[in-house]
Amino acid sequence: PPPCSPELPTEVQKAGQLNRTKIAEGGRKLRKSWGVSWVVLARNSLVFYKEPKGPAPATWCPASSRPESSVDLRGAALDWARHLSSKKNVIHLRTVTGNEFLLQSDHEATIHEWARAIRDVIHRLDLE
Ligand code: I3P
Numbered sequence: 178p179p180p181c182s183p184e185l186p187t188e189v190q191k192a193g194q195l196n197r198t199k200i201a202e203g204g205r206k207l208r209k210s211w212g213v214s215w216v217v218l219a220r221n222s223l224v225f226y227k228e229p230k231g232p233a234p235a236t237w238c239p240a241s242s243r244p245e246s247s248v249d250l251r252g253a254a255l256d257w258a259r260h261l262s263s264k265k266n267v268i269h270l271r272t273v274t275g276n277e278f279l280l281q282s283d284h285e286a287t288i289h290e291w292a293r294a295i296r297d298v299i300h301r302l303d304l305e
Contacts, residue, residue, distance in 0.1 A: 199277070218295060225244060266282050266285050
């Protein structure tokens with residue numbers, strides 16, 4: 178197999194495809210624009226990549242992919258997005274800098290796994 182990209186975040190906890198939209202930047206509300214991202218949960222951060230073309234790889238090993246953006250999870254808060262979307266299975270992530278994201282999967286189990294994994298990282302960072 179080809180060597181993995183050096184851009185790959187170290188200590189990947191979880192990776193997969195999710196629907197996502199940013200809804201606030203620095204506390205300022207943004208217009209929603211849902212899109213598909215490849216999301217990687219790393220040691221301290223959540224990193225968004227453009228969805229790979231073709232079938233989703235079993236392991237994330239892109240030759241030439243760079244992250245679109247990265248979210249520092251230190252001090253972040255995660256909740257279920259009960260009143261923030263008409264979609265099902267949506268979680269709401271808020272960073273200390275006032276950036277807010279919604280993440281969604283059509284598969285309930287998938288978003289529960291993501292919620293647990295992101296919370297675990299946030300809690301671990303709280304204790305550091
Ligand atoms: C938005 C779009 C989003 C929807 C949002 C709409 O319209 O339909 O999918 O969010 O609802 O405003 P537009 O494409 O014209 O910007 P959800 O799918 O999460 O409900 P909202 O304004 O109630 O957030």
